[in-house]
Amino acid sequence: MIAHPFKYLLGAGLLALAACADQPAPVTAPPAPPPAAAPAPAAPAISRGQALPIFFEPWSANLDEPAQGALSAAADLAKQHPNVPILVTGYADPEGPRGANYALSRLRARRVADFLIEKGVPARRIRTMYRGPQLDAGVESRRVMLTVDQPQRHSR
Numbered sequence: 001m002i003a004h005p006f007k008y009l010l011g012a013g014l015l016a017l018a019a020c021a022d023q024p025a026p027v028t029a030p031p032a033p034p035p036a037a038a039p040a041p042a043a044p045a046i047s048r049g050q051a052l053p054i055f056f057e058p059w060s061a062n063l064d065e066p067a068q069g070a071l072s073a074a075a076d077l078a079k080q081h082p083n084v085p086i087l088v089t090g091y092a093d094p095e096g097p098r099g100a101n102y103a104l105s106r107l108r109a110r111r112v113a114d115f116l117i118e119k120g121v122p123a124r125r126i127r128t129m130y131r132g133p134q135l136d137a138g139v140e141s142r143r144v145m146l147t148v149d150q151p152q153r154h155s156r
Contacts, residue, residue: 006094051150054112056143058093061107063115071112071146075119078148086148088113090130093141112144 047116052074054067063071078086092101109128117123134141 026099050103050148052146053147054108054146055139056142056144058110058142059104061104061111063111068115071115072119074146074148075116075121078116078121078125081148082125084125084148086116086126086146088116088126088128089145089146089147090128091141092133092141093135093138098133102130105132106130108144112146116146 020150052070054063054070056062056067057064078084088109090107090112091104092108093103106128109130113123113126113128116126
């Protein structure tokens with residue numbers, strides 16, 4: 001009969017414990033307290049003329065707490081300037097099927113626009129666009145760019 005490898009590990013561990021039992025315990029300093037949890041990153045400020053990036057996890061359109069804080073500030077700014085249009089442009093990274101990435105970039109843009117509407121920004125002021133997958137992979141491509149004063153351009 002072949003013994004299970006776990007039995008050998010258990011036996012070796014018990015032998016090591018027995019060997020240490022006769023020796024006094026070493027004196028050590030008390031363990032250091034665990035490091036304090038890092039505070040959530042501050043929501044980036046947005047002012048007129050700036051684009052605000054809202055980043056997403058891979059294959060997600062969920063707005064995390066920092067994104068919600070930044071979007072709340074953007075909504076407040078937008079309400080202070082009621083005649084300025086808002087452009088929301090969604091992007092995705094190149095990983096995965098191209099069609100799925102277009103759908104994800106559209107969903108991300110829609111989630112940001114819906115959040116702004118929930119915060120009191122009139123839907124008629126918000127224009128959404130989606131660009132699909134970007135060539136660069138990583139967090140920079142998993143974003144929505146929100147511009148508070150992007151004028152709509154009319155072609156002649």
